[in-house]
Amino acid sequence: MIEVTDFRNAMSLLTAAVNVITTNGASGAHGFTASAVCSVTDTPPTLLVCMNQAARSHAHFIDNKILSVNVLGAQHEAISNAFASKLSAEERFKYGSWTQLATGALILQDALVSFDCVIEDIQQVGTHSVFMCRVVAIGHAEPQVEVNESLVYFNRSYHYVGQVQVA
Template identity: 50%
Template sequence: MVDIQLFRNGMSLLGGAVTVITTDGDAGRFGFTATAVSSVTDEPPTLLVCMNRNSYAHEHFKTNKTLCVNVLTGEHQGVSWDFANRELTSEERFAKHHWSCLKTGAPALDEALVNFDCVIHESHEMGSHTVFYCRIADVRIGNADDGLVYFNRAYHCLNDKSVAS
């Protein structure tokens, strides 16, 4: 078996878009910061979101059965920190930023790079996490042209245009 710290060090070099995953419904309004989001298929449009089962918000997402993947811009490091900060209440996290709702009612960050509004279609448990398979109900693309990524245990802003080959 691979050493856990070696695995974590390797994964720190796999950069990922920084997102805030939000939900609202009968179980209340909650959110968390994540990089473990990926496209599954475009027919039907589906994402996967991985969430630690020990998270304070885990059962709320399972109960609400909706979520919004809010992809952050380079200006949103503070948003990421707020939703990762265990000392803030859910109300304090949401009060610091501007939100609206798309089709599912899950909070959508108004200034996000893109919002993927989703219904949780299936979930599976793997190790310490739940993998949510999320069908896309709506997409809203923002006006920013830079993204926030987490790579090598630090935030980086992607805003340079690459030349297509």
Template identity: 35%
Template sequence: MRRLAATVTIISTGEGGERQGMTATAVTSVTTDPPAILVCVNQSASLHPVMASGTRFCVNLLKDAHAEVAGAFGGKLQGAARFTAGEWSDNETGVPFLTDAQANIFCTVDALMIYGTHTIFVGKVDEVRLFGDIAPLIYQDGRYIKAS
């Protein structure tokens, strides 16, 4: 899988006013009708219980300048302290989003499938916000690289 380059994302939730977030690359589109994407979350991740409750969440597509933010949400920082990395705001439903991400894809959990150590969550897309140019942060061969 080191040879499967992937755009780095952060999955963020704000259920009950509590911010949680996690770096994820196991993210892909599912359907355009309805607009839906999937996210694979380890059952050991602190984000897993809130995702399993059927929460609203945001998939923040990181840009090439966000390697440090990805590291913070990938385990360098814990809990709400992760949100001190990068510029975050809350949408009208209380879901935190990275304001200068390439895109913020706001979803609600619509289906899930447990497989091995992970749960595959399908999120129905509620709203999309785009920002700036297309300049993804890519994870490949165990490190962050720029697309060009």
């Protein structure tokens, strides 16, 4: 049997992109910070997003049936921390500038990229819900003059990776 702490310690060495996942709709605007996001297929474009069922906003994602995945850059540490904190949903959205694409889920205007999605299926696995999300729109930040880096999480701390060259 693998102990929870052994698994968590091992997973801390799996480098992951830092994302803010948001929803908006009849159940309100909510969001959380997540690293458990990945591509499933490009036909149709589909992402997988994992969320703890004990999270305060879990029911709102289920009710709204939409979400956006906002991929954070190095400049977004404060936004990541806000969405991982105990701040209220309203207080979290005071960080950053937000807009919408097709579904109405909130998109961080200067995210490296944002995926606007409809939740098509939900699987319960242990403590988490696995959302299968069909991508219906993609948003990119306005081109920047400076070099951008992706915000990643490794060994329980933030790091910066890569360079995005803008023509």
